[in-house]
Each structure stands twice: as C-alpha cells, then as structure tokens.
Amino acid sequence: MMKIIRNINLSGNVFSLVIISMIFIFTGFSYYRFMVSRHYFVGYHGRCDSSTGKCFMSCEDDACNKVDYYSEMQKYEPDLYRECGENITNCELANECLSNDQDCSITYCDEKTSTIDNPCQTSNAGAQPNNQVQSTNNTKI
Amino acid sequence: MICYLFPETSYFFFSDSVPKLLYYAHIPTIVISLLLGFYVYWKGRDQLLNRIFFAILLMVSMWATVNIITWTNIHSDIVLFFWSFFSLILGLIAILCIYFVYVFLEKKDITPKLKFIFFTLLAPVILLAPTSFNIKGFNITDCDAFKFEWLPFKLYYSFLGVVAMIWILILLIRKYRVSMPDFRKQIILMGVGIESFMFIFFIMIFLASYFTQIGVLQDSSLEMYGMFGMVIFTFFMTVLIVRFQTFHVRLFGAQALVIGLVILIGSKLFTAEVGASRTITFVTLGFVSFFGYFLIKSVKKEIETRERIQRLADELEIASHTLHEANEGQKNLIHIMNHQIKGYLAVGRNIFAELATGDYGQVAEEAKPLLTKGFDEMTDGVEYVQSVLRGESAKSGTLPFDMKPMNLKPVIEGLISKQKDVAEKKGLSFESTVADGKYTIIGDALQLDEAFKNLFTNAIKYNTPNGSIKVTLSETDGKILFTIKDTGIGISEEDQKNLFKPGGMGKNSIKYNTDAAGYGLAFVKPVIEAHKDGKIWYETEVGKGTTFFVELPVEPVHV
Numbered sequence: 001m002m003k004i005i006r007n008i009n010l011s012g013n014v015f016s017l018v019i020i021s022m023i024f025i026f027t028g029f030s031y032y033r034f035m036v037s038r039h040y041f042v043g044y045h046g047r048c049d050s051s052t053g054k055c056f057m058s059c060e061d062d063a064c065n066k067v068d069y070y071s072e073m074q075k076y077e078p079d080l081y082r083e084c085g086e087n088i089t090n091c092e093l094a095n096e097c098l099s100n101d102q103d104c105s106i107t108y109c110d111e112k113t114s115t116i117d118n119p120c121q122t123s124n125a126g127a128q129p130n131n132q133v134q135s136t137n138n139t140k141i
Numbered sequence: 142m143i144c145y146l147f148p149e150t151s152y153f154f155f156s157d158s159v160p161k162l163l164y165y166a167h168i169p170t171i172v173i174s175l176l177l178g179f180y181v182y183w184k185g186r187d188q189l190l191n192r193i194f195f196a197i198l199l200m201v202s203m204w205a206t207v208n209i210i211t212w213t214n215i216h217s218d219i220v221l222f223f224w225s226f227f228s229l230i231l232g233l234i235a236i237l238c239i240y241f242v243y244v245f246l247e248k249k250d251i252t253p254k255l256k257f258i259f260f261t262l263l264a265p266v267i268l269l270a271p272t273s274f275n276i277k278g279f280n281i282t283d284c285d286a287f288k289f290e291w292l293p294f295k296l297y298y299s300f301l302g303v304v305a306m307i308w309i310l311i312l313l314i315r316k317y318r319v320s321m322p323d324f325r326k327q328i329i330l331m332g333v334g335i336e337s338f339m340f341i342f343f344i345m346i347f348l349a350s351y352f353t354q355i356g357v358l359q360d361s362s363l364e365m366y367g368m369f370g371m372v373i374f375t376f377f378m379t380v381l382i383v384r385f386q387t388f389h390v391r392l393f394g395a396q397a398l399v400i401g402l403v404i405l406i407g408s409k410l411f412t413a414e415v416g417a418s419r420t421i422t423f424v425t426l427g428f429v430s431f432f433g434y435f436l437i438k439s440v441k442k443e444i445e446t447r448e449r450i451q452r453l454a455d456e457l458e459i460a461s462h463t464l465h466e467a468n469e470g471q472k473n474l475i476h477i478m479n480h481q482i483k484g485y486l487a488v489g490r491n492i493f494a495e496l497a498t499g500d501y502g503q504v505a506e507e508a509k510p511l512l513t514k515g516f517d518e519m520t521d522g523v524e525y526v527q528s529v530l531r532g533e534s535a536k537s538g539t540l541p542f543d544m545k546p547m548n549l550k551p552v553i554e555g556l557i558s559k560q561k562d563v564a565e566k567k568g569l570s571f572e573s574t575v576a577d578g579k580y581t582i583i584g585d586a587l588q589l590d591e592a593f594k595n596l597f598t599n600a601i602k603y604n605t606p607n608g609s610i611k612v613t614l615s616e617t618d619g620k621i622l623f624t625i626k627d628t629g630i631g632i633s634e635e636d637q638k639n640l641f642k643p644g645g646m647g648k649n650s651i652k653y654n655t656d657a658a659g660y661g662l663a664f665v666k667p668v669i670e671a672h673k674d675g676k677i678w679y680e681t682e683v684g685k686g687t688t689f690f691v692e693l694p695v696e697p698v699h700v
Binding site for chain 1: 142143145218221222225226229253256257259260263267268271272273276279280281282355356
C-alpha cells in the first residue's frame with residue numbers, strides 16, 4: 001500500500017487528488033446532512049376543506065371519479081419526524097403548523113400557486129382566509 | 142420520512158410502481174458500461190486514454206444506478222442522499238468527456254493550465270452539491286425533489302454539458318483539418334459517438350427534470366431515453382476498438398456483437414411480463430449465448446490462424462532481408478579479395494617481365510622458358526580476375542561509362558588485327574569483312590573494345606581444332622551490324638539459360654576452357670545494352686558453331 005502511495009506522481013496528479021478529496025468530503029457532508037441530521041424540508045399534501053374553495057385538486061383515478069382536495073404542506077423534517085414518525089398517514093399533526101415547528105408552511109390554491117399538474121378546485125363552496133400561505137418560520141434553513 | 146403513496150422496494154432496486162422502461166433503459170447501460178470500461182481499463186491501465194474512458198463509463202453507470210435508486214426508494218433521506226450526486230456526476234461526465242477527446246486527439250496529457258480551468262468549472266458543483274443551493278427538500282407525496290431544486294444551480298451543471306459539446310466539436314474540427322485520412326476516420330467515429338451521447342444524455346435529462354419541476358410533466362420518465370445516448374457512445378467506441386485498436390485493445394466484431402445481443406436480450410427479461418413472453422426471452426437468451434460462444438470460438442481460431450500466417454510471412458521477409466544483406470556482404474568481400482589478388486598478380490607479372498629483360502643480371506638459358514611461362518600465367522591471372530570484376534560491375538550497374546562521340550570501325554579493325562594472329566597461332570582460319578559505311582556512335586570506346594574482345598576470345602577458345610572464324614562489320618539504314626561466327630562446339634539449350642549470367646559458363650565450355658570464369662558474356666551484354674538502342678543476340682547449333690550479332694545505331698556526330 002505504501003509502495004503504491006509512493007509511486008503516485010503527486011505533482012502530475014494534483015488536480016485529480018484535490019477533486020477526489022473534495023468528492024469524499026462532499027459525500028461525507030451529504031451523508032451527514034440527509035442521513036444523520038436530516039436537515040431538509042418535507043413537502044406533502046395536507047388536509048384541505050373543499051368548502052373553502054381554495055384547495056388544490058387532483059384525480060385519484062384515470063376516469064377522475066374520485067377527487068382529492070389538498071393544501072401543500074411544507075415542514076422541517078426533524079419536526080415532522082418528531083410529530084408523526086416515519087409515516088404521516090393518519091397523523092393529524094402533519095396537517096397543522098405548530099408553534100414549536102422551526103419552519104412550516106401551508107399553501108392554498110390560487111392563480112399564482114396553481115399549475116397544470118396541480119389545478120385549483122373548480123367549485124367554490126366557501127370563504128378562505130386572505131393569507132393563502134400560513135407559516136411559522138423560526139429557523140432559516 | 143417515507144413516500145406514503147408508494148410501496149416499499151425489494152432488494153433496494155426493485156419496485157412495481159416504476160415504469161418498466163426504467164430497468165430496460167438502465168440495466169443494459171450499466172452492464173455494457175461496466176463491462177467495456179473494466180475491459181478497456183484492464184487491457185491498458187498504463188494508458189491515460191483508457192483510464193479516462195473507464196472513468197466516463199463508471200460515472201455513467203453510477204448515474205444510472207443512482208437514478209434507479211431515486212426512482213424506486215421511498216425513504217426521503219436515502220433518496221435525497223443519492224439525489225445530491227446527480228449534479229456531481231453530470232459535471233464530472235461533461236469535464237471528463239472534454240479531457241477524453243483532448244487525450245484521444247493529442248495522444249498526451251493536457252497542460253496544468255487546462256487542468257486548472259477544468260477544476261475551476263467543476264469546483265462550484267462539488268462545493269454546492271450537498272448544500273441547499275442544490276436541493277432544499279423532498280416531496281413525500283410525489284416521492285421526488287424536483288420542486289426543491291434550485292434552478293440556477295441546475296442550469297449551471299447542465300450548461301457544463303453544453304459547453305463540453307461545443308468545446309469537443311471545435312477540437313474535433315480543428316484536428317480533422319490537419320490529420321491523415323486514417324485518423325480522420327477515427328475522428329469522425331469519435332465525434333459522432335461522443336456528440337450523440339452528450340446531446341441525448343444531457344438534453345433529455347435536463348428537459349425531463351426541468352419540465353417536471355415546473356409542472357409540465359407529471360414525472361421525469363423522459364430522462365430514461367437519455368440512456369440510449371450511452372448505448373450509441375459504446376457502439377461507436379466499440380467500432381473504434383474493433384477497426385483501429387483504439388485504447389490498445391483487441392476486440393473483434395463477432396465478440397462485440399454477441400456480447401451486445403446477450404445484454405440486450407437479457408435486459409428484455411426485466412420488461413417481459415411473466416409467463417410465455419418471459420420464457421421465450423429466456424430461451425432466446427440461452428440460444429444466443431450458446432451459439433454466440435461457438436461463433437466467437439470459431440472466429441477467434443480463424444483470426445489466430447490468419448495472424449500466425451502473417452507472422453510467418455513477416456519472419457520470412459526479415460530472414461530474406463538478412464540473407465540478402467549477408468549476400469551483399471559476401472559479394473563485397475569477394476570483390477575486395479579479387480582486387481587484392483589482381484594487385485598481387487600484376488606485381489608478380491612485372492617482376493617476371495623485369496627479370497626477362499636481363500637488367501638484374503644474366504638469366505640462365507634453362508631458366509628463360511620458366512620466366513616466360515611465369516609471365517604468361519600471371520598475365521592470364523590478371524585477365525581472369527579483371528573479367529570477374531568487370532562482369533560483377535556490369536551486372537550490378539556500377540560499371541563506369543564515359544560516353545562520347547566515337548568511331549566504332551577503328552576499334553573493330555584493331556581487334557581484328559590483333560585477334561587474327563592469336564587465332565592463326567591456334568590453327569584457326571580467320572576471315573573478316575569490314576564494309577564501307579558510317580560507323581559513328583556515342584559510346585565508351587574502352588568498354589566496347591573490352592566487350593568485342595570477349596566475343597573474339599570466345600570464338601577462338603571454344604572453336605574446334607582447324608575450325609574457322611568469320612567476322613563482318615557493316616552499316617545499313619543507320620544501323621551498324623557486327624557479326625562473329627565460329628565453327629565451335631555450339632551452346633546447348635540448357636547452357637543458353639545462363640549464357641549472359643555471371644558465372645554462367647556452359648557444361649561443354651568447361652571441357653574446352655577449364656580456366657573460364659564465366660563472366661565474359663555477363664560483361665558484354667550490359668555494356669552493349671548500356672549504349673542507346675544497343676542489342677546483342679546469337680544463333681547457335683550444337684556441334685556446328687555459334688554466331689553472335691551486335692547492333693548499334695549510327696549517331697550523326699562529328700568525331
């Protein structure tokens with residue numbers, strides 16, 4: 001092993017060695033960020049009352065017989081994990097921004113936030129608060 | 142967090158919720174890339190080009206592997222960890238492709254300055270890839286991170302691919318203009334291969350990712366078509382290996398074809414539905430593998446036989462060349478020896494001549510015949526060696542000629558006068574006719590005198606006792622004709638084959654003249670033919686005699 005290291009032409013391979021070292025550092029950093037500290041946001045479909053008329057809408061089957069009304073939730077992963085564990089199914093806390101959440105937002109549908117893939121609901125069954133995005137922002141990620 | 146709408150993967154890679162095309166597009170690419178990459182690397186680890194090529198293929202197979210993981214896995218932390226590698230791998234592929242083309246074209250490593258430029262272009266990607274500038278989060282409903290990618294960063298590393306394509310195109314065009322035809326073909330193959338790969342790979346991946354991010358596409362299935370760019374690249378690289386032994390690797394067409402077919406059919410197993418279709422694919426794969434193995438074996442055997450024959454032919458050529466050189470060396474040695482011997486003989490002859498004059502004291506009467514005999518023998522010896530040297534020089538084309546206007550008539554008349562006495566002393570009748578005419582030619586009087594003297598000498602030496610010699614010289618319609626006819630032994634058909642070759646004395650002639658060197662006529666022919674339109678031929682009949690004819694054209698010159 002030492003013989004191999006001695007035979008490496010350091011001056012000729014300085015850039016390769018620097019890049020390889022940087023890739024190793026990158027891998028370590030990336031592993032720490034995503035796998036250990038989980039320092040990222042999680043986006044998902046939150047609960048939305050269709051009577052407000054401000055929900056996003058998506059079809060759950062090809063014929064669009066069953067429609068899903070949702071808001072777009074975004075939470076800091078450690079908060080969500082603390083509140084719901086690995087799976088948010090049947091986790092009521094996932095649909096709310098709590099006071100101790102470091103960073104949380106709920107986005108409702110309007111002209112600005114709707115896309116072809118995520119259109120707003122067609123029926124207008126009720127009133128929606130003026131602020132389409134409700135959020136708590138205690139920490140900048 | 143897990144993507145709650147998607148099923149868990151089996152064995153980390155397999156999921157029923159992904160398009161079948163994912164496996165069909167990715168797995169063959171990974172297998173082909175790794176097989177070709179490791180093969181090329183293993184065959185030429187010391188070659189920089191091979192190492193870079195291996196690095197590119199390794200990166201592409203890594204990209205495909207990471208892509209399968211991000212498509213199939215439902216754990217946000219795992220997916221994001223692998224997702225962060227996309228930008229790094231794409232940036233590395235772009236830079237490695239430029240590096241690869243540089244080394245391919247210039248056959249040497251790039252300068253440190255250029256390495257620094259590459260490093261500068263790549264550094265932002267490596268530094269920012271694990272940060273929020275690359276990905277901020279993950280959508281567990283869609284199970285992807287497109288909407289959390291920072292667009293300027295995505296544009297930057299995709300832009301590296303476009304820069305690489307333009308850079309490579311310029312390099313290839315510049316080199317193509319100054320290259321030899323054979324290398325031009327290689328440049329075209331390399332150009333089409335690498336540009337197609339980069340265009341399909343980078344463009345498809347960018348478009349799929351961008352349109353998914355802005356919501357135009359529901360998912361990024363479009364990027365799977367980008368993998369076909371890699372198949373095109375490996376195809377063109379394989380053609381370069383098979384035809385031009387690029388990467389110093391030997392691979393023949395049948396091997397590449399069979400391996401390619403096995404991988405392609407094998408990958409169909411991932412798309413075929415269970416049941417009959419999968420069974421048919423499996424059986425086809427078995428057949429192709431079985432017959433492919435024997436095809437490769439037979440083609441390999443044929444190639445080895447052909448190479449062995451070629452090797453033998455090369456060795457034979459080398460041996461022939463060595464032999465030729467040895468022959469030439471031997472000839473030179475003999476030539477030098479002959480010159481030396483001639484010198485010794487000439488000195489000996491002069492000593493005999495000096496002693497015979499009596500200047501060094503009175504020689505006893507009994508000794509005088511010995512001195513005369515010694516002088517004659519030495520003279521014959523000098524002439525013998527001279528004839529050999531002249532014959533060899535004439536044959537090899539090194540005989541010097543001093544061509545100038547001359548009259549042939551006095552040359553022939555002088556020889557007639559001298560040789561008549563010699564012939565008559567041997568008891569031969571000698572008859573000569575020199576007709577009036579114009580006998581001016583451009584020639585070398587000295588060499589012609591020696592050549593004609595040879596014909597006279599042959600007519601005398603190989604004549605029968607009491608035989609006759611007839612010499613004529615005439616000029617008709619601008620052509621001089623010299624003939625010399627003897628009534629000698631004639632020349633057999635077998636002897637005629639070697640008549641004008643060095644050492645080509647006939648079997649019968651040796652009986653009449655044991656001292657013959659066999660270089661006389663080998664000297665005469667080249668001398669006559671060295672003169673413009675000079676010709677020599679003969680008519681012979683065994684036991685009756687031979688006539689030699691020499692024809693030379695008259696030149697209207699003033700002598």
